[in-house]
Amino acid sequence: MRLEKCWFCSSTVYPGHGIQFVRNDAKIFRFCRSKCHKNFKMKRNPRKVKWTKAYRRLHGKDMTQDSTFEFERKRNRPERYDRNLAENTLKAIKKIDKIRVAREERHHKLRMKGKKAKEQKEAAIELEQGIHLVKAPSVLAQDQSLTLPKIKVKVQAQAEENQAMEE
Amino acid sequence: MGKCPNRKVKKRRYSHKTARLAKFLRKGDDAVYDELQRSDSAKNPLPFDEDLPGMGQYYCLHCDRYFAHESVRDEHFKTKRHKKRVKEMMGPKPHTQLDADLAAGMGMPDNGPKLMPV
Numbered sequence: 001m002r003l004e005k006c007w008f009c010s011s012t013v014y015p016g017h018g019i020q021f022v023r024n025d026a027k028i029f030r031f032c033r034s035k036c037h038k039n040f041k042m043k044r045n046p047r048k049v050k051w052t053k054a055y056r057r058l059h060g061k062d063m064t065q066d067s068t069f070e071f072e073r074k075r076n077r078p079e080r081y082d083r084n085l086a087e088n089t090l091k092a093i094k095k096i097d098k099i100r101v102a103r104e105e106r107h108h109k110l111r112m113k114g115k116k117a118k119e120q121k122e123a124a125i126e127l128e129q130g131i132h133l134v135k136a137p138s139v140l141a142q143d144q145s146l147t148l149p150k151i152k153v154k155v156q157a158q159a160e161e162n163q164a165m166e167e
Numbered sequence: 168m169g170k171c172p173n174r175k176v177k178k179r180r181y182s183h184k185t186a187r188l189a190k191f192l193r194k195g196d197d198a199v200y201d202e203l204q205r206s207d208s209a210k211n212p213l214p215f216d217e218d219l220p221g222m223g224q225y226y227c228l229h230c231d232r233y234f235a236h237e238s239v240r241d242e243h244f245k246t247k248r249h250k251k252r253v254k255e256m257m258g259p260k261p262h263t264q265l266d267a268d269l270a271a272g273m274g275m276p277d278n279g280p281k282l283m284p285v
């Protein structure tokens with residue numbers, strides 16, 4: 001079973017999923033879902049579409065260089081079956097996956113470092129610039145023009161209408 | 168090429184597939200890009216093809232189009248569409264399946280050791 005990657009978004013395409021387009025020069029384009037297929041037909045560049053892996057890699061959103069990326073690859077030479085090797089590989093997959101997730105988490109944490117301080121700084125600036133828009137509650141109580149006027153609505157008429165509808 | 172066989176309306180129109188034929192025959196971006204990279208080293212004269220406009224002698228590499236005459240082609244070179252296309256083709260290499268695989272966290276393809284000694 002070969003798990004292919006989507007041409008557009010680089011997600012894994014399992015057998016029986018997605019759609020495949022073979023161009024008249026025998027190049028194969030695989031798509032994980034109709035969303036990716038449609039984007040391809042619109043001639044969009046995956047490097048410019050923000051939700052694709054290609055974009056995220058290119059703009060430093062995801063981890064790019066790591067030794068855990070060296071394990072999963074397309075092997076065009078078939079391997080001779082060896083029971084021990086198969087067992088060890090299955091064990092290693094779990095371990096490597098764990099390491100990769102941990103490293104990705106660390107990468108994300110490092111990337112988000114200083115984000116909260118930056119947000120707070122921006123909020124402080126916004127508050128400073130827009131403080132004249134905020135009115136104290138005591139001012140609202142004094143000046144009636146700042147609050148919406150209270151309007152009395154007849155409830156009786158509405159009730160009658162409802163009765164008519166029921167009938 | 169002829170009339171559309173399943174045409175019900177009495178209008179002289181071809182099948183929608185005939186109209187779209189050019190779209191299917193047009194080269195993809197990556198194919199054009201590869202051709203441009205290749206053509207820098209070896210340029211061979213265009214073959215005569217009577218099916219193509221202008222015997223296939225007036226060709227725009229960037230836009231993958233044939234023109235009826237040299238003047239028409241030169242006019243095309245001046246268009247905005249062509250210039251935009253040239254700019255696009257001067258940029259980075261178009262996205263390929265290999266790029267998608269690498270972005271997904273896969274390594275380079277492993278073809279095993281060489282079977283034939285070089």
